[in-house]
């Protein structure tokens with residue numbers, strides 16, 4: 001009995017120690033994440049910006065606007081559409097790179113991995129401007145097309161969803177590569193060798209072994225890119241030139257131009273709901289993959 | 292030569308960028324149905340040979356023939372080799388039955404026949420009823436069996452094992468040892484298994500091939516390898532023993548400096564030098580033909596046997612004595628060890 005009591009008191013002091021260690025992190029989360037979140041939800045139920053700051057009546061007005069104004073349905077749809085497109089292309093383009101990096105036995109592997117994610121070292125704003133130079137009306141591509149006589153007029157590559165998608169895909173690819181590399185833990189050349197010995201040619205080794213085993217990494221990358229894409233603001237704004245309407249740009253508009261903070265807050269909550277549902281789907285899929 | 296199922300002829304493997312070959316002119320052949328153990332210290336090239344036979348890596352030089360036909364040019368997925376990996380390499384995203392059926396599926400075997408053959412294979416390795424389990428729901432020993440079933444169900448030309456037992460605990464290892472041998476006997480599949488455990492090799496294989504630094508040192512039955520090692524390396528790698536070098540003074544008699552006259556059986560012309568080995572369990576306590584006296588320097592009690600080291604002249608002799616004797620020698624005692632001439636192993640002629 002004494003031994004049991006001793007060990008249990010030992011265990012609880014151990015737990016106390018853990019709590020103490022967690023405290024700074026918890027405090028930081030509370031002040032920088034949870035409190036603003038609570039405030040955001042509260043603001044979405046306020047009747048005006050002033051009420052959002054000072055408190056006051058609760059109203060569903062902003063949600064009513066979001067739900068009944070077809071414009072916001074369109075914005076939600078645009079956001080989803082952009083997110084899905086960016087996720088598909090970023091994942092499709094990153095997959096071969098990540099697969100190569102995960103499987104190579106070259107001693108340059110570390111260097112190559114660093115190179116693949118090196119774009120993260122420059123700000124996404126800078127890279128967005130880079131894309132404006134390339135895709136703009138008088139940008140590199142249009143100039144090349146015209147001087148070669150392939151086209152007469154300007155082909156619109158910016159100030160639309162296409163431009164925003166292209167820039168976001170490139171900007172988010174390093175994240176996709178990193179997420180895949182961390183999700184490829186089950187890949188192992190022994191499985192490939194075993195499959196080959198059992199009679200699988202290269203194509204079947206890929207479809208039956210490599211692809212299914214790398215799917216968790218692909219899924220994680222897709223989730224990450226999607227979430228980053230639908231919450232992005234700078235790139236859709238700059239590449240869209242005011243013609244791309246997604247939740248990120250509209251929150252910004254309502255918060256800084258129209259100064260309708262409750263509506264901005266309600267749109268942000270909508271985005272959170274989107275996040276939540278996507279993460280639920282992701283968890284379901286992961287569980288299905290890993291059992 | 293046609294009676295040999297597998298023939299390996301002067302096989303060489305030099306990995307890209309390596310200075311010396313990892314496998315150096317190895318030749319051996321296996322009759323159909325034989326189980327050969329490839330034995331040697333870490334890094335001697337065992338896995339490399341196995342992987343060349345399997346087709347996982349190209350050969351640098353030499354020939355691998357199966358039923359007289361060279362197979363070096365056949366790609367791995369068409370070679371029909373069964374291989375059991377050390378870590379089993381069962382596909383984690385498939386059930387046990389799907390794993391075992393994979394090879395059949397790749398061969399275009401229809402679903403009904405596949406199911407039937409998978410069930411038979413499961414039965415063969417005593418895993419009936421485990422087919423629908425995930426790989427992660429199997430114990431180490433069961434995974435091992437599943438891996439064997441997966442390799443056997445395709446009716447491979449050869450079954451290759453790379454240290455199949457090293458991931459199992461001691462008790463399970465003994466069990467799987469018998470199990471593998473039994474399965475091999477029942478299926479009659481020609482097998483090679485790699486190990487660096489001499490007990491495993493001696494107890495499981497029909498023949499042993501002992502390797503050192505990429506070269507084949509000796510190949511033979513367990514008895515030949517143990518009792519008639521041809522080189523110092525083989526003699527010391529398989530079991531312990533005391534090495535003695537002497538000058539042959541008359542047929543069957545050698546003068547070992549610092550010890551005395553050693554009687555042995557074997558043909559070495561007088562005047563030549565020869566290497567001898569005496570296994571610890573061949574020594575008996577007491578007077579005999581080859582009797583050497585000395586002081587016990589070291590004693591280890593091991594239950595069944597007592598291992599002692601005796602300083603005799605300039606030599607240290609190691610002996611394993613049965614422990615049922617009335618009195619056992621203790622450290623510091625003066626004892627006489629003797630060994631029958633037949634029990635003195637002639638390792639080879641020394642330079």
Ligand SMILES: Nc1ncnc2c1ncn2[C@@H]1O[C@H](COP(=O)(O)OP(=O)(O)OP(=O)(O)O)[C@@H](O)[C@H]1O
Nearest residue numbers: 306307309313332333334335336337338339340487
């Ligand atoms: N892919 C490779 N590239 C270069 N050298 C290699 C490679 N694989 C093995 N070697 C070298 O070849 C030699 C033989 O290796 P091998 O794996 O065949 O040894 P082994 O006998 O199976 O050893 P162990 O008992 O440790 O498994 C070693 O010196 C090893 O360093």
Ligand SMILES: [Mg+2]
Nearest residue numbers: 337338339453
């Ligand atoms: Mg090995």
